[in-house]
Amino acid sequence: MESGQDTRACYPALEHPERDGQLPKLSTDKHRVDWRDLTSAKEMTAALNCYLVTHPNAICERDNRAYIVDYISRYFAKFDEMMNTAKRYGESEMSTVRDLWDSPRNRAINAALMMDTGNGRLIKADFGWSVPAAMKPMLDRYKGATDNCPRA
Numbered sequence: 001m002e003s004g005q006d007t008r009a010c011y012p013a014l015e016h017p018e019r020d021g022q023l024p025k026l027s028t029d030k031h032r033v034d035w036r037d038l039t040s041a042k043e044m045t046a047a048l049n050c051y052l053v054t055h056p057n058a059i060c061e062r063d064n065r066a067y068i069v070d071y072i073s074r075y076f077a078k079f080d081e082m083m084n085t086a087k088r089y090g091e092s093e094m095s096t097v098r099d100l101w102d103s104p105r106n107r108a109i110n111a112a113l114m115m116d117t118g119n120g121r122l123i124k125a126d127f128g129w130s131v132p133a134a135m136k137p138m139l140d141r142y143k144g145a146t147d148n149c150p151r152a
Contacts, residue, residue: 009058010050017046022104031096032089037082041100044075049105052112059121060149069126072113076132114138120145 017023024041026033051058051068058064079101086093116122117138124131124139131139 009055010047013046013050013054014043017042020046020105024100024103024106026096027099030092032086032093033082033096033100034085037078037085038100040078041082044071044078045103045105045109047071048075048109052116053105053108056112056115057150059116065126069122072122072135073127073130073132075109076134080133117142118145120147121149123147 020042023045024038026038048068048071051064051071059068079097082097082101083094086097113122113135117135118141120142122135122139123145124143127135127139
C-alpha cells in the first residue's frame with residue numbers, strides 16, 4: 001500500500017484466512033465461542049495485520065487512515081464483545097477467548113499499534129470520542145509524539 005494505493009491491497013489477506021496458521025484459533029474443544037465470532041476474529045486479525053504489519057505505511061495515506069482507525073475500533077470491539085459473552089461462563093471461557101486473541105498475528109498487531117502510537121502515526125484525535133479501551137494507555141503514554149509518516 002505504498003503511496004497512491006488503497007485498502008484493496010489487503011483484500012487477498014481475507015480470501016483464505018483458514019490457511020494462515022498464525023491467525024486466532026481455539027486451543028481447546030471445551031468452549032462456548034460461536035463459530036461466527038471465531039470467523040470474525042480471524043478475518044479482522046488477517047485484515048488488520050495486513051494494514052498495520054504487512055503495509056506499515058498504509059496508515060499514512062489519508063484515504064486509508066480513517067478506514068484503518070475504524071477497523072482498529074471494530075477489532076477491539078469484537079474482542080470486548082467476545083470477552084463479555086465469555087464472562088457469563090466464567091474464568092475458563094474468558095481464558096479461552098484471551099488465548100484465541102493471542103495468536104502470532106494478534107501480537108504483531110499489538111506491536112504495530114505500539115509503534116504507530118509511539119511514532120505519532122496514531123493519536124487520540126484519530127479516534128474522536130470513541131477511543132478503544134485497549135488503546136487508551138498507549139495513546140496516553142505517547143501523547144505529543146510527532147507523526148513520522150513519510151512526506152510526499
